[in-house]
Amino acid sequence: MFLQGLSADPSPTKMVTKIIFTLATLLSYTNAEYIPPGPVYPCPKDSTTTLLYPCVCEKGSDTGLYIKCENTGLAVLSVGLGNIAGLGLPIERLLLKECKISNLFGPLFHRSTIRVMEIVDTPIKTIDQYAFAGVNRTLQELYMTNTKIEEFPKDAFMILGNLSVLSIDGHKMTKLSKDIFAGSEAAGKLERLHLSNGLLTEFPPETFQVLKKLKKLDLHGNKLVTLKRAQFKGLRDTEVLDLSYNSLTKLDGSHIGDLSKLGWCNASHNQLGEIPRGMFARNTVIKVVHLDNNKLKKLDTNSFRGMRFLRRLYLQDNQISDIGRGTFSAVTRIGTVDLARNKITKVDFQMFQAVKYAEVINLAENNITIIEKQAFTDLYQAVVNISHNALSTIESGAFQNCHNMTLLDVSHNQLSVISPGAFDENSYAYTLQMAHNHFTDFSQIPIQNMSGIQVLNASYNKIESVQKQAFPKLYELHTVDLSHNNISQIFNAVFQNLFSLRVGAEAGVPQAVRTAHGGPLAQQHQPDLQRRVPEPVLFEKQAFPKLYELHTVDLSHNNISQIFNAVFQNLFSLRVGAEAGVPQAVRTAHGGPLAQQHQPDLQRRVPEPVLFEKQAFPKLYELHTVDLSHNNISQIFNAVFQNLFSLSYQQVLNASYNKIESVQKQAFPKLYELHTVDLSHNNISQIFNAVFQNLFSLRVGAEAGVPQAVRTAHGGPLAQQHQPDLQRRVPEPVLFEKQAFPKLYELHTVDLSHNNISQIFNAVFQNLFSLRVGAEAGVPQAVRTAHGGPLAQQHQPDLQRRVPEPVLFEKQAFPKLYELHTVDLSHNNISQIFNAVFQNLFSLSYQQVLNASYNKIESVQKQAFPKLYELHTVDLSHNNISQIFNAVFQNLFSLSYQQVLNASYNKIESVQKQAFPKLYELHTVDLSHNNISQIFNAVFQNLFSLSYQQVLNASYNKIESVQKQAFPKLYELHTVDLSHNNISQIFNAVFQNLFSLSYQQVLNASYNKIESVQKQAFPKLYELHTVDLSHNNISQIFNAVFQNLFSLSYQQVLNASYNKIESVQKQAFPKLYELHTVDLSHNNISQIFNAVFQNLFSLRFLNLSHNSLEAIKPATFGTIPTILELDLSHNLLKDVSRGSLAKLVSARLIDLRFNQLQKLFQIPISLGELNVAYNNLTEIKANTWPTMNALLRLNLSSNMLADSLTSDSFSSLLTLQALDLSNNGLTKPPWEALSTLSSLQYLYVQVNT
Known part of the structure; x- marks a missing residue:
């Protein structure tokens, strides 16, 4: 159913x-x-975290909590840990850091469950016998770092039956008794013991005898000088022993013979003078020995006898000068031998004969002068470092059967020739370092048998030639570095046998290529950061054979005068930093050799003009960068680059810093991927029409953005003189022709700055459909003068753009450019912007900027800015504008992301009512540094959203008054800067419409002439948090003047410093719930009415320094529970009444320097620092300090205490760490007074007698 x-x-x-x-x-x-579950024991929620105080829970885990307690005392700590235990939560790790505990005692851990405990930077001197009661069954690891323990706390550790790791690092123990672990429950569990960085000088052999399971013993950083016989008796399972950083003068088998399982021993940084016979003979399984940084002088065959498993031997930084023959024959399994920085003078016969498993042999930085026959035999994949010696001779047969050495480094020596038989037919290195020697001929380096060599570095030698048979068939060699030599000749096909040459290839480093004229280069080698050869050289066609993998050719800093056609035709993979991108010149069609003088420069220089020949670059399918900068090229022939099919990744053609005078129509063929053409710093006077028409992808830093000039329609060539400059300079005026730029769909940047352009024809840019970033109009020095007057001839040197005569914009200068977003016309002499000149710039849409700063504009007419929907930044600063006409900006509908109007540094005298129309997004108006004397009513009323960092800056003007309606309803305006004006009065309610002065809301009226602030000056400003009235002439703050500042809420500051205020009346500060900083310093205040600050519920910083206060009465401050810092320095205080400051229960710092106090006052119990320097104190009486206090720093310097201090002067200052008694007339150290300061760390008593 x-x-x-x-x-x-x-x-x-x-x-x-x-x-x-x-x-x-x-x-x-x-x-x-799948959502993984949280830890079994998470940190308590926020509602219960107060129970942990003074501790914090860092994280939870499946085994317990990670708790950190910092800068606290024993009593408070006990409460926090007790509450954690009460919640039933185990502690995985407890960190006690910088706590104020000198005696660890009491039931601190009695209820806790702790596995790991760390005590760091805590001045513990003693530990009570039952201090660890409660955690004795759970505590497995105990770390004590930087304590003051003077005696090993054996009673406290006796009950820790589960302890496996005990570390006391940084202590004051000088000796250990033989029974420190006698009867201890930890003896059967302890595996790692660290007693490091202390003062231990000795300990009996029985000290560690009962630790049968100890695996590691660390005694480094102590003061041990001698060891006793059987010093480590009973430690048969110990595998690691660290005795480094002591002062041991002897170590032999009698000391460490009982350590039968010792595998790692560190005795470095001691004073050992020898390795005695059989030192480690009984430690038969030892693998690693550190004996570096001692005073060893010799090694012999008995030094390492019995150490057949040794793998790492470190003997660097000793004084070894003698190594006996066969020294290492007993350690055939050795992997590392480090003998660097000793005094070895030779590598002896068969020194490293039997070390066939060696991985690293380091002999660097010795005094080796010779490597004898069979010094190295039977090595495999080893690194051999003999650099930084005085090596001059390598004997025949020195390296025998040394297969596949990873690195052989003999650099920084004095080698001038190596015996041809130094390396037998089986010996070679992957990397051979021969740099910084004295080779003069490349054939002196024996590489004939090195079939597996991959990298050869012979730079920084004196090599003069590379012969034809210099390189045999080396199939793996891919990098040859011959830079910084004196090479004058490289024979044809010298590299033809290097089948894998590809990266940083030799051709990319030698100083010159064989001269076809046969003239050798000059003998002198000039020092330079790069490669220099003083005579002109040429490329021969067969210099580079078929090298299929070669991709980088660097021939920079030479004097190449000719590159023959197709010289690079066999470099099939040439692609990165290709030769054409680096040599100094290309073959001169005129035949004139380059001048002999080589000018020093970090770049490439050749003093005579040169030309490109059409076939200089054959079909190179991968070549993407051609750098021909810093030459004397005078002409680029048509189609010279036609075979560069893929200039396809970072496709760059750089011909800057030459003497090119013209670019012909067919100079650039169809290069589909070429995107950057740099022709800057040349002498170009003519660019033919459509010269760039085949560069379909020209888009970034395009040529038009770099050459010095564009074809002059008047036909006048540019001046011959090329002026040196950081930018591009051409001394004569030039013009744009209409068809200079064809249809280039991707071109987005045109830079024509630093020229003498005097005319830009209409629609010259009309075919640049994608012009959008740093567009040409944003950089050229001038735009066509409607008056027809050419610019002056003189070109002024400047890092920016300068043209000496005033110029104008023509209406059609900018056609319909849909993507153009940046127009930079700064640093010109523009005097007028015609109406609607920018009307076709439809999308000035991402970082849309119009910059016309640093010109001579005198006025901006009403229709200068048409409907530009996306323009957000208009910079008219640094001009001569005297007036902004009404509604001049009315069409800038969206000044919408960082919308800025900058009219600073002009000569504006007034801003009319309708100057700013309805601009919904404008947020920053800068009118600073003008001559404005008055702000008319409602002048800013249409700026509806001054909404993200909304700023109105009218500083540095001549404003004398701000009328009531000057600021209309501006809902988002948050910063008003009226500083550095002549304002003498702030009218009532002048700021009443600034509803949200909401994130860093600032009103700055400093540096004016304000004499009074009336009661209603500040209306209901709910978000204003900073009011700066400093540096005025205010003499009185009226009652309740600040009552409407409801939320002075993020860094809420009131600054009325540097005025003439004489008193602070009772109602001066109403209930301001968020005001936390009040600065009334540098006034003439002599009276503060009672409880004047009591309504400032969040006051934390109060500055009353540099006034005329004479006394502080009990009711002056009353109870201000939030104040942290009080500055009363530089007053005339003679008396602070008892209890007048005691109620500042949260105070951390009170500064009373430079007053006239004769006695101290009652301090708040929370005070951390008290500064009463430069007063008239003569004594410190008993009971001056409260019994419970937290004072850490006390400055009593420059008083008159003399020798009046007694044992009661500081008796209650148990936490004091720093005390300054300097310049007090003391005649003897006040030991009696200081005896009670148990926590004192810093004492200053200078300038006493």
Whole structure:
């Protein structure tokens, strides 16, 4: 019946089909995701975290909580840990850091469950016998770092039956007794013991005898000088021993013989003078020995006898000068031998004969002069470092059967020739370092048998030539560095056998290529950061054979004068930083050799003009960068680059810093991927029409954005003189022709700055459909002068753009450019912007900027800015504008992301009412540094959203008054800067419409001439948090003047410093719930009415320094529970009444320097620092300080205490860490007074007698 209810057809087959379909449909909507569960013991929720005080829970885990307690005392700590235990939560790790505990005692851990405990930077001197009661069954690891323990706390550790790790790092123990672990429950569990960085000088052999399971013993950083016989008796299972950084003078088998399982021993940084016979003979399984930084002088065959498993031996930084023959024959399994920085003079016969498993042999920085025959034999994949020696001779057969050495480094030596038989037919290195030697001929380096060599570095030698057979068939060699030599000749096909030459290849480093003229280069090698050769050289066609993998050719800093056609035709994979991108010149079609003088420069210089020949670059399918900068190229022939099919990843052609005078129409063929053309710093006077028409992808930093000039329609060539400059300079005026830029769909950047352009024809840019970033109009120095007067001839040097005569915009200068977003016309002499000149710039849409700063604009007419929907930044600063006409900006509908109007540094005298129309998004108006004397009513009323960092800056003007309606309803304006004006009065309610002065809301009226602030000056400003009235002439703050500042809420500051205020009246500060900083310093205040600050519920910083206060009475401050810092320095205080400051229960710092106090006052119990320097104190009486106090720093310097201090002067200052008694007339150290300061760390008593 049920099945029939589902379907009228009772067929089982159809029913099953329907059920399967239904399930498949439901499963398609199921989205299962595994969410891992949290830890078993998470940190308590916020509601219970106060129970942990003074501790914090860093994280939870499956085994317990990670608790940190910092800068607290024993009593408070006990409460916090007790509450954690009360919640039933185990502690995985407890960190006690910088706590104020000198004696660890009491029931601190009695209820806790702790596995790991760390006590760091806590001055513990003693530990009570039962201090660890309660955690004795759970504590497994105990770390004590930087304590003051003077005696090993054996009683406290005796009950720790589960302890496996004990570390006391940084202590004051000088000796250990023999029974420190006698009867201890920890003796049967302890595996790692660290007693490091202390003062231990000795300990009996029985000290660690009972630690049968100890695996590691660390005694480094102590004062041990001698060890006793059987010093480590009973430690048969110990595997690691660290005795480094002591003063041991002797270590032999009698000391460490009982350590039968010792595998790692560190005795470095001691005073050991020798390795005695059989030193480690009984430590038969030792693998690693550190004996570096000692005073060892020699090694012999007995030094390492019995150490057949030794793998690492570190002997660097000793005084070893003698190594006996066969010294290492007993350690045949050795992997590392480090003998660097010793006094070895030679590598002796068979010194490293039997070390066939060696991985590293380091002999660097010795005095080695010779490597004798068979010094290195049977090495495999080893690194051999003999650099930084005085090596001059490598004898024949020095390296025998040394297969596949990973690195052989003999750099920084005095090698001038190596014997041809130094390396036998089986010996070679993957990397051979021969740099910084004295080779003069490349054939002096024997690489004939090095079939597996991959990298050869012979730079910084004196090599003069590379002969034809210099490189045999080396199939793996891919990098050859011959830079910084004196090479004058490289024979044809010299590299033809280097089948894998590809990265940083030799051709990319030598100083020159064979001269076809046969003239050798000058002998003198000039020092330079790069490669220099003083005579002109040429490329011969066969210089580079078929090298299929070579991709980088660097021939920079040479004097190449000619590159023959197709010289690079066999470099099939040339692609990165290709040669054409680096050599100094290309073959001169005029035949004139380059001048002989080579000018020093970090770049490439050749003094005579040169030309490109058409076939200089053959079909190079992968070449993407051609750098021909810093040459004297004078002409680029048509189609010279036609075979560079893929200039396809970072496709760049750089011909800057040459003497190119013209770019012909067919100079650039169809290069589909070329996107950057740099022709800057040339002498271009003419660019033919459509010269760039085949560069289909020209888009970034395009040529038009870099050359110095564009074809002059008047036909006048540019001046011959090329002026040096950081930018591009051409001394004569030039013009744009209409067809200079063809249809370039991807070109987005045109830079024509630093030229003398005097005219831009209409629609010159009309075919640049994608011009959008840093567009040309944003950089050229001038735009066509409607007056027809050419610009002056003189070109002024400047890092920016300068043209000496005023110029104008013509209406059609900018055609319909849909993507142009940045127009930079700064640093010109524009005097007028015609109406609607920018009307076709439809989308100035991402970082849309119009910059016309640093010109000579005198006025901006009403229609200067048409409907530009996306323009957000208009910069008219640094001009001569004297007036902003009404509604001049009315069409800038969206000044919408960082919308800025900058009219600073002009000569504006007034801003009319309708100057700013309805600009819904404008948020920053900068009118600073003008001559404005008055802000008219409602002048800003249409700026509806001054909404993200909304700023009105009218500083540095001549404003004398701000009228009531100057600021209309501006809902988002948050910063008003009226500083540095001549304002003498703030009218009532002048700011009443600034509803949200909401994130860093600032009103700055400093540096004016304000004499009074009336009661209603600040209306209901709910979000204003900073009021700066400093540096005025205010003499009085009227009652309730600040009553409407309801939320002075994020860094809420009131600054009335540097005025002439004489008193602070009772109602000066109403209930301001968020005001936390009040600065009334540098006034003439002599009276503060009682409880004047009591309504400042969040006051934390109060500055009353540099006033004329004479006394502080009990009711002056009353109870201000929130104040943290009080500055009363530089007043005339003679008396602070008892209890007048005691109620500042949260105070951390009170500064009373430079007053006239004769006695101290009652301090708040929470005070951390008190500064009463430069007063007239003569004594400190008993009971001056409260019994409970937290004072850490006390400055009593420059008073008159003399020798009046007694044992009661500081008796209650148990936490004091720093005390300054300098310049007090003391005649003797006040030891009696200081005896009670148990926590004192810093004492200053200078300038006493």
